[in-house]
Each structure stands twice: as structure tokens, then as C-alpha cells.
Amino acid sequence: MIPLTWSLALSAVLFTIGVVGVLVRRNALVIFMSIELMLNAANLAFVAFAQQMNSLDGQIFVFFVMTVAAAEVAVGLAIIVNVFRLRETIFVDEINLLKG
Amino acid sequence: MLWIIPALPLAAVLLNLLFGDRLGKRGTSVLACGAVILAFMAALRAVLQLAGIPEEDRRIVETLYTWMRVGDFSANVSFLLDPLSAIMVLVVTGVGSLIHVYSTAYMAEDPSFRRFFMYLNLFMFAMLTLVLADNYLLMFVGWEGVGLCSYLLIGFWYEKHSATEAGKKAFIVNRIGDFGFILGLFFLINWTGSVDYERVFAAAPHLFPIGGIAITAATLLLFLGATGKSAQLPLFVWLPDAMEGPTPVSALIHAATMVTAGVYMVVRSHVLFQMAPFTLEVIAIVGAATALMAATIGLAQNDIKRVLAYSTVSQLGYMFFACGVGAFGAGIFHVMTHAFFKALLFLGAGSVIHGMHHEQDMRRMGGLAGKMPVTHMTMLIATIAIAGIPPFAGFFSKDEILAAAFSSGHFPIWIAGLIGAVMTAFYMFRLYILTFRGEPRFIEHAGHDAQGHGAHTDEPHGQGHPVHESPAAMTIPLVILAVLSIIGGFVGMPFQEGGHLLERWLRPVLESAGGLPHSVGHQLSHATEWALIGLSVAIAGFGIFMAFRVYLQRPSLATSLRERFAGLHNALIHKYWVDEFYDAIAVKPIYRLSQWLWRFFDEKIVDGIVNGVGYTLEGGSAILRLFQTGYVGTYALFITLGVLALFLHILRS
Amino acid sequence: MNLVPQPSFLPVDWWALGAVITLTLGCLVLLLLEFLPAREKGNRGGIVSLLTLVIAGYSVYRVAGEKRALFEGMFVHDPLTVFFTLLFCAVGVLSVLISWDYVKRTRINQAEYYALLLSAVLGMVIMAASNDLITIFLGLELMSLALYVMVGFRRARLESSEAALKYFLLGAFASGFLLYGIALLYGATGTTNLARMGAFLGDTTVIDNPLLLIGSLLVFTGFAFKVAAVPFHMWTPDAYEGAPTSVTGFMSAGAKAAGFAALLRVLLRALGPIEAQWGDLIAVVAFLTMTVGNVTALLQNNLKRMLAYSSIAHAGYILVAVAAGGPEGAASAVFYLAVYSFMNLGAFAVLTMMGQGRDERVLVSDLAGLGFRQPLLGVALTVFMISLGGIPPTAGFMGKIYVFSTAVKHPELMWLVIAGVLNSVVSVYYYLRVTVALYMREPDGESVAISWGTPAVIALILTLAATLYLGLVPQDLWVLAQRSVSGLL
Amino acid sequence: MVPYLFLGFAAMLVATALMVVLHKNPVTSALFLVLAFCSLAGIYLLMHAEFLGMVQIIVYAGAIMVLFLFVIMYLNLKHDIETGVQTAVRRGLGWGLGALLLLTSGTLLTRGWSMGPVLAELPAQGEGNAAAIGKVLYSRYLFPFEITSILLLVAMVGAIVIAKGRKGPEGEGA
């Protein structure tokens, strides 16, 4: 039995890494990957809690999250590809037509 | 039927306004003069009716309707005829009708003939309202009404800048006086709760301690109004300028009637004034000072009308110090006589100007005696009258005033009066001599002069007519007035038991004030009285003699005197620089202040703040837009910051 | 095989689920129809989606009085659900109407467009109707995904694609926070069901459990992002400006309402107790949102962008109501949302008509002189601007009255109310700029061409009527709003 | 035993996650992400969430990451070279914020936190975790399950709409 503190700490760290990734990277794809890290951190938390509370709900939730993630990936990658097609870059700091 | 008296001129105004253009000049003049003459008839009838009433209740009150009633305050439109207003009404309508007749000829060729008579009639209406009103508020209506008419008539030749300026000046200076009047009125209303003479006078003695603050303030304020209307210090400055108006106007408004309104008001409220000795002192001093100062200025003026104007101011001064020393009756007496001879003088001057094709500068006159005999004779009579030579009208009234001053122990005032008398005699005869005697100093066919007084083209006469006597329509009124100036004084013949005629006539009014001491002329022994008479006659004689000596026999003397006292003379020419003084201390600073308020306070401060808010917000907007960089990174950063902020908040709590 | 026994469905349950089912079916039908040959400018997409929305709305309306909890209380049919479902259907209908000719003239392929629109509505309905964080999350994702795509629909336009990218990345980022928040709440309460969570929090004594606090804050963040509250608002202007105008209208009305619907339900049902811990935060956020939105809008020249900021500001006003808290606050928020949807969609109805073919003319200067050449558009736009500015006699004013009169009840919120009204003064400045352009300026160069379309005009008139009607007699909607927040399941 | 495994996986997870964020080359990042997912799957297994562990491998490491890699290849991205002060600032801010987030939440949690009620009923150990999940998924969680189906549909449609080839109504005019 893994102490909840450990897993929570782990998920927190993972989540933070994801956030930081979003903040520091300029490549839309990598940013997106970081977001995936955040989702997974949440999943970890769910699973951890579920295990502690002997309930399946957490795991179910994780299952749904994975589906959502898959869907998001599909749409997101499509959008990124489209952007790349139009302006040959996916660096978010080169994409600021709209501002002010 | 009192209301008919003011109503007639008003009706004439309306008729002229609506149908005047169809009536033509003749119709207009008939309408205008007719209305005033009828008013005079009506007044006469009313006065006779009044005389019929036994003395103790000799007053006719006629209430038309309630003007305004608000809370505990109410004022009626109602007229009062009592001995006092009777005199005024007769003088106003009488002299008024004469001047109307005179004007028909004087203004004959003026393109805005109709407008002139409408104004004139309107003035009659206002003036009659003033004197017939039986409460202060209605009096105030007339009071401002005459001010308005004088504004319009002074500025009658509106294309002449100086004329409109003078008109405006007259109105505004009068407004300053009215400011005092209305405030004084508030005192009366707030204490006595009414504006009716009867109620106010009845209530006053019980409400005010003699010489109390309230009554003193009230009366002083009222007197401020009087100084405005009657051109006393410090508000006399408008009257000389008012000579810009047509001469008949000067005669009617600025000599005979309107300017005496102040005196009338003071006499009317003598009950109040007698309760404020301090005010009376002030009045006496102001009156005397004005009389002296105006007389001195009069010595040095060369414009015939201005000389008369200053003499008017000076004479008004006499009337006021008469009131000041408590001789209200004498004041009114002088108002009456002064109306006769001063109107006559002005009309005569008008006739001269008329004959001289609008020459007003006496230095270009002289020797007119032969050319316009009627004018000459009448003018001479008037001059003697004002100089105070018995048995002419001026003598009696002025003598009574001086006597009153003497007997009431105001010796400085009395002395001033005497000096004033000398100077009056002197400058009046100076005027007479410069105009009618000596060598003609003008070129026949003289056109317009340099001073610009005649510069307006509205008046008749092209150039080149010889100097001539004026038409009958002008001379007849002169004659009538001359007669009045001779006999007008007899109503005030001294040495009669129980006071003279006028005094007895006025008694119901002047004694209504619960036995307060008033006209004091009769505590004097006959001997003293004779002495005073002799003195004043001698004084007048001296003045006249000097005038003849200086201006007729040795004209060089005049110039040498002028050189001797150059500084003084200069001061007199410039009327002691009073106008300049007012301009410097009041007009200019106010103007500058206003400019500052507008340009700086209004536009910079207030609007600056208002618009400043706008600019600040737009600046904020610009700044906030900088955060909207368009970079996903920035946006994510702010989201994270937000979350962090939330965390920190709960960390604190 | 001992399966958990299925609860047997009564007819009423089917009606209650009607909206969800119909919308799903409509979405499928639209996609299937694609396989049949169609004219370039056919109307079937629009017609089908209109029918779907109407039926969906009807089926819920038919059982409006009922209260049902389905799927173990994950899906509840209660007044709030009914109110919002109807609102979303109305928004959907109006959006379809204003999209009708716009999608044609911009050559957006209709089937997918309408399908996505319906699924977005579906997502919103689920958000409003679900009583469980799982379903709320799923509904939110459903709506968001559809919107991401719709924003990027004009994929040949740089702006459109860029907007989609930003919206997507930030949306995903935000839903990451939301998800983590849900996880923590789940951990702290052992359930994701709002009712049970509420019950648990009602009993428990450890209110200041950090898990709870952090979780609730993260959840709040997620919703705050959707409703564009400062500082989670920055995606809004870009997304609104880049998106096709019709989509902007749709999301500004729908997504915001959905976000608030979920937020309100969560606050009312579950987090009420711990909201006390950070309720004052909402006030601060509300203040920031109003102020930043209004002030930034002052200098905007692009109408879509201006309306984006104005929508941020309005989110602020609604948050004032939320900060006031309790059923009353919720009721006023609900009322305001409905009002806002109408006036805002109306404004966008005008915008979609501006320009012809594939170009959009949405600069303030494009309006120059329009008021007199196109009286209807002029009057309508003026009314909408006045209403957005909260000036009587329009719906916007009533919304403000309701919100502020609720907030005034709390002395500690007085500062917020004052800030609010002053904000509305500031906002009037940029709303007036529109009327200035409409009536007081002459177009330099040729004036903007208007592409008229019956459906859009209908939408215009409907919204106009609603804005004025609700401004003059708000009573009915007022009562509805009050009823909608009472007795949640 | 289990704790050590957990620690191992955790260390690996953190390391790989860091690499994802740190490494210049997106391809490498993607590959590290795969590793991260795998280690996470391991942790799931340790937590008796076998089903999820499998799904994690299959869906994430299998499907999603392949999609990622495919796209990266398709766009054949150059390294994103980041230089300049503005990058440094962004880095600093990013890491700083991350640290602060951890710090604050950490301090909050150290105040002592409590977990939700523990349910008596253990997941039926007889048949595996997968079966148990399956049961509830199709009964209690039917509604969300249906939603996810629509979600996927929408995602599919959306992806197609956006990523469709150059031709297509919106194609011209770009």
C-alpha cells in the first residue's frame, strides 16, 4: 500500500512540471504535451484517492479523462497542423496576429 | 378712476405700436400728446376731488387686483392719491405734456419719430405708476420702468456708440441703486410683513427703536436706491452722460421728473427716515457734498447740456439735504420749482441747439439774444429763477431749504448750501452770457462741430440754414414754463401763519408720522428769516455779478483765472476723474476676473478634471492593451498567476 | 451476472432526456445527410438544426414542472436545467438564424458547422443539467471541443486558425486545472456527485481542509476561464476576433451562460459551505473583470474585439451577482445571462450582415453613416448598445437593476456596487462610439455593403423585441429566474 | 517491495517528464513523454488499477503518442532554438511560478489535510479489476459513457473539418 502523501506529492510535481512546460516552451506541440502531463497528473491523483477509498469511481473518472484526452489530441493536432500549413510555424511566439 | 392716469399713456404706446405706421407723424404726435394731456386733465380732476376731501382723511386709494400672494406675503396693484403724489402727478403730467408738445417740433424730422413718442409715453406710464403706487413693490415697478425708458431714450440714436454706452451706463448704475432699494424692501417686508405704505408706516414705529440697526440699514439701503435714481454721490456719474439723449428727454426725464423720484421716495418714506437719524445725517451730507461737487464741475463745462446736467445734480443735492435736515416739504417744494425752471432751461437749450444746428459747445455760441428772442427771454427767466432771485420760483424753495438747514443747526451743510448757491448763480449766468450775450463766436452756416455731439445724422437740418428762432410748438411750452418759473414759487410764500400753502397741503402726509418733528422752517423768528433771505439774495447777486464781470466785461479774466488754477480747472474739466476711478476699481477688475474664471477656472480646472478622467481611462486602456500581447505564453502566464494569487489568498486566511 | 439493476425509465424521464437525445440525433442526422448530394447553397443543414433545437426545447419545456434525477443523480431535470436548456436552445436557434446566410457567403461547409453547433449546445445542456463533476467535465469538454473547431472553421484565414490554436491550447490548459481541482475535491469528499458532496460538506467540520480549498479554487479557475473572468480572460478577445462572426456570437452567449450555469450549480449545491472561505475572492475577481473589460474596450476599433471586452465586463457584472451569493444572487445572475444572450446575439446578428462574400466589415468606422442608410440596422444596433450599456428602457438596464439590487443587500459589497455602476458609465462611452459612428459620421470612401438575409433579419427582430420587451416588462423572466434557482436537485 | 518499485517509477516519471519539458527536440520530448506514460502505467499497476495501466499503455503510449510523433514528422520541425533574453525571462518566470505553486500548495497541505470517507466495500477481487470497471461503466456510468462516445464523434468530425486537405470550400482564398 503506497502512502497517499507520496502519490499526491508525485502528482503535484508532475502537474507543476506540466504547467511549467506550458509556460516555458514555444513549440505548440510541446506545450500540448505538457498539458497532457497535467492531465496525467490529475489521473494519478484520482487513482491514488480511489485506491485509498476502495472506490472505483476514481478509476472510472480516469478512464473518461483518457477518452477526453484522446479527443483533445485529435482536434488539437488538427488545429496545429492547420496553423502550420498557413504560416509554416507552430512557435506560439511567432503567432500573434491578434493582439491588443 | 386713478388707474386711467397711467393707463392713458400706455394705451397710446400700444396704439402707436399697432397702428402707428398707418397714422403717420401727425397722427402719432396727436395720439402721444393727446394721451398725456388727457392724463393731465384726469390728474387735475382727481386732485380737485382730493382737495374736496377733509384734511384728516385726504387720500384716495384704488386697488385694482392682487398682484401676488405668497404665504404671508402679498402685494396689490393699487394706486394712491394723496397730497404728496398729487403734486408729483401734476408736475409729471403737466411738464410732461408741455415737453411732448415741444418734442413734436423738435423731433419733427427724425425718422424714428414714432419710436421716440412710444418711449416717451411709456416713460410717462412708468413715472405715473411710480408716483401713484400705494406700495413699495409697485413703486419699484415704476422705478425700474423709468430706468428702462431712460435707457432706451438715452440710447435713442442707437447707431451712435456713445449714446448706447450712456444708456447702458445709466441702466446699470440705476440697477446698482435698485439693488439697494430691493434689499431695503426686504428689510421692511421681513419686519413689517408688508409693502403697503400705510401698513409699513403704521407698523414701523412699534417695530423699530429709533435709530436701531435694522431701520438704519433699511433706510440706508433705500437711500442707496435714491442715489442711483437721483444721481447723487457716489452714483451720479450716469446723469451727465445721459445728455447723449435727445434734449426733450433730458428735460423730461433727467431734469423734471425721473431724477426727482429718489427725492419723492425719501419724502414718501419720511416716517422711516425720521426714525433713523444717522441715515438722515448721511443724506444731508451726501446731498450737500453732491450739490457742491456738481456745482464746481458745472463751473468748467463748455457743453451747454452738460452744464445743465451738473446743475441738475447739484440741485438734486439741495433737495436731498433738505430731506436730510428734515425739511421734507422743502425738498418737495424744490422738486416742483426745479421741475419748472430746469425743464425750461433744457428746452431752451434744446431750442438753442435746434437753432444752432446741433451746436452744443457754448464756446461757439454767443450773441444769440437777438436771433432767438423768445428763447432768450425764457432762458433768462429760468436762469434768474435757478439763481434764486426773488420773486422767481427757485428763490422760495432754495431759501426754505437753506433756512431749514440753518435752523436745524446743520451749519456746515448750510454753509455748503450757500457756497453752492454762489456757484449756481455764477455758472448759470456764465451759461446765459456765453450763449446769448457778447459777440457771436460761431460762423453762420456752421455745419457739424468737432466734438461729435451733433455727429449723428438722425437729427433734422442739413447744413447751411441761418441761426433762427424755433417754431411755435417749441416756444409756446417755453413761455408757459417761464410763467410757471415766475409764479411757481408763490405757493411757498414765507411769513404765513400755520405754514405756507404747500406746507398746509402736504401736512396730512408729512404729519402722519405720529408727531415726529419734521419741517422745522418755522421755529425761526421773522428777523432771522429776513436776514437769511437777505444773505442768500446777496450771495446770488454776487455770483451773478461775478459772472458778468468775468465773462462779459473782461473775458481775459476768465482765461487768466483758468491759467492761475490750471490744476483745479483740469480736475473740473475731467469731473474729478470719477469715471476713470470707477473704471479702474470696478469695471476693469471685474472684467479681468470674469475672463480668468472662464478661460482658466471653467475651461482648465473644471473641464480639465472632467476630461482628465477621460484621458486617464484611455491611458489605462492603452496600458491594459499592452498586456494583451497575443502570445499564448503570456496568457498562460496570467492564468497561472491568477491561480497562484488564489492560492496565496487562502494561504493568508 | 449481478448487474446493478437499471432504474426503469418513466415517460417523463424520456421527455426530460429529450433535449440530450434530440440534439445527439440531430447531430448524427446532419452528418449522415452529408452523404446525400446537396446544392452548394442548400438550406437543409439550417432547417434540420432548427427543427432539432425546437424539438429539444419543446421536450424539456413539456415537463418543465417536473423534477427528476436520472443516472444516479448525474443528470437532473430541475428548474435550473429547464431554464438553461431553454436558454441554450434559444441561443442555438438564434445562432442558426444568424449563421444561415453567413456560412453560405463564407463557404463554410454547413453540415459539419451545424453538427458542431448542435453538439456544442448539447455540451452546454449537459453542463447545466448534470449534477456530477464527471458529467460536468465531459459536457464542458464536449462544448469546448466543438467550439475549438468552430472558431477555426474558416481555416484558410490566418486569424481564424490562430484564434483556434490559442483558444484550444489555453482551453486545454485551463481544463487541466479544472480536472486537477475535481480530483482534489473527489479526494477530499470521496465523491464527484454534487448532491453527496454538498451533504458531506454540510456535515463535516473540517471545512478548511486544504484539499477542499485548493480543489474548489481550481474548479473555480476552470469555470472562470470559460466565462472569461480576469485574469483568465485573455483568450477571449483573440478568439472572438478570429472566429467567424456567427460563431463569436454563439460562443459569447452560449459558452458564457454554460460556464455560469455549471458554476452556479456547483456553488449552490456543493461548495456553498466552503465558498465562505474564499467568497470575497469572487468580489475581487468581479471588480477586476468589470474594470479591465470596460477600460480595455475603450480603445478598440474592431467591433468584435470591442464586444469581446464588453462580454468580459458583463461577466464581471454577473460575478457581482455570484459574489452576492445565495439563491437571490444566482437568480439575478441567471436573469442577467438570459438578457445578455439576447442583446449580445442581436448585436452579432447585425455584425454578420456587414460585408459581402467572404469579407467581414467589423470595424467601428465601417458603421459610418449606416444608421440613416439602413434604418433597421441602425435602430437595432443602437438599442443593443444602449441595452449593453445598461440604460433604460432596455433589458440590459433591468439586468443591472436586478444584479445591483441583490448586491446592495450586502453592505460589505457596497464598494463593488459603486464600482459596478461607475463601470457602466465607462462602458457607455464605447457603446456610444458605435452610435456616433452610426449616426454622426459620414463614411470615408464607399460605405460598407450589407448582405441581407431573411433568417438574420428574423433573428434581429426577435432579439430586438426581446431586448425591448424585457426592458419594459421583465416580470415574467424575473419570476422564471427566481423559480429556476429554487429547489435544485 | 511495492514502495521501492513506486519510488523507482516515480523517479523515472519525474525525470522523463522533466526531459519532455527541457529537451530541445520535440521528437525527443515526445519519446520521453512515452516513457513518462509507461512509468505512470507502472504506478497504476502498483495501485491495483491494472485496467487503467493497460489502457494507459494502449491509448496513451500507443495511440496518442503515435499521433504526436506522426504529426511531428509530418511537419518535420527543426529544433526550436531558443535564445535571447526574452526566452530567459520566460524560463525564469515559468520555473519560478512552478516552484511557487508547489511551495504554496505544499505549505497548505502541511497544515494537515483529511481525505474523504473510506468505503467498506472493496472492489470485487474475484474477477479482475477490468471486469469490475466494465460492470459499473455500463450501468452506473452509462450516461457519461454515452457522452464520451459523442465526444469522440465530435472530435473526429472536428479533426477532419480542420485538417482536411487544401481543396474544400474554404480552401481557396487563403
Place this chain on the structure above:
Amino acid sequence: MPIPWLSFLVFFPLAAAALIALMPRSAERSVRLWATIAAAAEFVFSLPLWWRLIPGMPHFQFEERLDWIPAIGAQYHLGVDGISGLLALLTTFMTFIAVLGAWTAVEQRGREFFALVLVLEAGMLGTFFCLDLLLFYVFWEAMLIPMYLLIGIWGGKRRVYAAVKFFLYTMAGSVLMLIAILSLYLMQKNMTGVATFDLAAFYQMPIAPAQQFWLFLAFAFAFAIKVPMWPLHTWLPDAHVEAPTAGSVILAAVLLKMGTYGFLRFAMPLFPNALQQCGPWIAWIAIIGIVYGALVAMVQTDIKKLVAYSSVSHMGFCMLGLMAMNPQGFAGSMMTMLNHGISTGALFLLVGIIYERRHTRAISDFGGLWKVIPVFSVIFLIVTLSSIGLPATNGFIGEFLVLLGASRHNMAWAVVAALGVILSACYMLWMFQRVVFGPITHEENQKLTDLTLRERLVFVPLLLLIFWMGVAPQPFLDRCQPALDRTLQLTNDRAAAAGRMVGQLRGEPASATSNLTGGGQ
């Protein structure tokens, strides 16, 4: 229920406006005729306010009460008393005059113009009639829109600036009043449990002096901007200068009265104790306004701006009269409202007439007009005189009563305020002299045409009123006084009640409201 006459008065112009707006473009010419007919009809319909209104009645008349938003107890509640009755008459009358005067002024977009004017009329009437605070606020703000458009569309060069300034200025003032209204509503609800915006209910409700202060400030701020009181007046000159003639006329004649009316109807009776505190201050501000407005008017170069600043001065008299808190002051204030409406309205019309002919308003561009257009000049003269308050014209009655009232409360007020009377003569006559007197300096003025028959018709009623109200004001006074006295009574009673409240709290004897009742003696 009797015929909803007031509603009819409010909505008839709206209907007319709608019809006019919907007329075909081809009807541009005939629009003005129809508009005039509509305005005239409205005036005729409103005339019964003159004789069917029973002044003595102790309550509002022709009341109409419908539930409007039962959810919050807001009602559609109209009613009229002497005060609002006279003001409503002024409104319908001046609107008619303005419409008649605008025939040739509006070159283009006549339909929109006249429609807006009628809408504005409806709004103003509603504001005067309504007895429900929320309804009042609705009318109060809704009124801004048509005026804003009138200024902004048909105005002069800087019209947009002026219009927006007008709108924001006024709104900034009124939003705080909205909060105050809402808090009042809340108090009422907490105190009595009744949710209502009914004015009468608030008249009944005691308010603790402490709370009164801020509420009063909120109300006073809104009204002070509308009046406008110095130093919140700066929107007025811009608005007046830029607005089209009809706009200026209505703005001066009616809109400004909303402010004073608001004080009289709402701010003062509702918060008497706050009034006790602030009254003297407000009075002094009003006095400053009187003098300030006059001084600034004196140096204006634009006739319209001069008249605008003179409005500031005149409205100062209105406020002073109100603050005097005695019958004379109130009556004077009321009369000044009417007089200012008529005289200043007439002045703006006159300015508009020469502006139409010369397209300039600079004083220096005129001079010697009397020679060319005597009829105009005479009318101008009369109006000028009434504006400077010459006795026997309407202006005098108002100013006299105000000053009388002020002098009863505090002689110093009257003394300083009376300076305004002098100054008004200065600036008006100076302007008149420069415009009408003197030689003709500009050739363009040589061929000015005198008033047309229509223009004369516009002024006949105005002049008649000027003299009627000056010579026999009693009919007007009779109509408004009972209502004014009631307001005064109400204010004093409420003050006394609150005073007792505090007294009991402090355990002191009820403090008599001495400086409210005012009488100097």
C-alpha cells in the same frame, strides 16, 4: 377606472413620433407640418392641467397605478400635482414652440428630428408624472438618449464631443442615485417588509439622519448636475452651443428643470435632516453659481454660450429659492423655473433665427440689427428685459420671490445673490448693445430679412406669457402653492420626526427644526 389621461399624454407623442418616423422619405417636407400638428394637439390635450387640476387637493391627482414588476413591487404609477402640472404644461408648450420654430432650421432628416423631439417630450412628461422611484429613474435616463441624438446628429461643429459629454456627465451623476434608490428600496423592505418603489411609501418611511446624508448626496449629485449647479455646469455651455435650436430650447426650457424638480420632489422631502446639514452649503454654491454664471456670461463671445451661462445663473436662483425653505422661496423657485423656461427658450429661438440667416453666433459678427430687422430687435429687447428680471415681466416675479425668501432665511444670501441681478443687466444689455445697436459693421447684415409670419407666430404666445406672468402671476402661484406648501410641510415634519428619533436615542428633548422653518422674524 377613469380614462388614463396622463398615460395618454405620455404616449401620444410616442405614437406620433412612431408615425412620423415611419413616413416615407418623400414626405420630408410635410413632416414638419404633421409634427407641429402633433405637438399642438399634445399641448391642447395637456391644457386641462390648467383648469381641471384642483390646487387645494392634498394629494396627487389623475393617479394611475398599475403593477409593473410585481416581483420587486415596482409600479407604473403616475400622478400630478400643482408642481408637476405646471412643469408639464411648460413642457408641452415649449415643445410645441420648439417644433414650430424648427421648421426651417432642420435642413435634412426632418422625420428623424421631429420624431426624436416628440420622443423627448414623452420622456420629459413621464419624468414629471411618475410617482414610482424606479419608473422615475427609467424615464430620467431614457430621456438622455433622444437629447443625445438631437445634439449629436443635428448639432454644430463639435457636436459629438458635446453630445457624449452631455450623456456621460449626466449619467455619471445619476448612477449613484440609482444605488441610493435601491438602498432606499431595501430599507423600506427591511423596515416594513413591503417591497415597493412607491414615492408615497418613502414619504412615510423614517430614515435615520446618519443614513440620510449619503443618500441625499447621491440624489443631490444627480440633480445638481442636471440643474446644473456650479461647478458641475461645464456640460451645459457645450451642449447648448452645439445643440440645434429646438434642442437648446427644450434643454433650457425643460431638461434643466428636471434637476430642481428632483430636489423639490425627491431629495428634499426624503432627506430633510441631511438637507439641514447641507442646505446652507448648497445655497452658497447656488449663490456662487448665480454670480459666477453672470460673470462668465459677461465675457462670452458666442451669443448661445452667453445665454447658456446665464442659465447657470438663473438656475442658481431656483436652487437658492429651494434652499430658503419658506413659501416665498419655493414659489419664487417655481416661478423662476417657468420664467427661465420661457425667456431662455425664447432667447435661444431668437439666436437660432439669426443663426439660420447668418450661420454665425459670434456677437462681433452682428451690430446695428435694429436698423435692418426692427421686429426681431424689439422682440429680442423684450425677451432680454424679461431675462434680466425687469418688473412687469415674468422674470421679476421669480427673482423677487426667491430673493425675498432667501432674505427671510439669511439676509447675507439675498445680498450676495442680488448682485446677480446687477450683473445680469450688465451682460445682457452689453450683448444686446453689441448685437442690435450701433452702426452696421458687416455687409452681410445689410440684407438680413426680418421675421417671417411663422416666426412671429412663434413669439406671440411667448411675449404674451412674459407679460401675463409679470403682470398677473397669481393664477400660476395659486396653482403651484398648495403643492409647494405640502412639500415644505412634509419636509419639516419628517425632519422633526427624525429629530425626535435621534433625540430619543440620545435621550434629549426633540430638537426643533429651527433653521429649516426659516422665517427671519
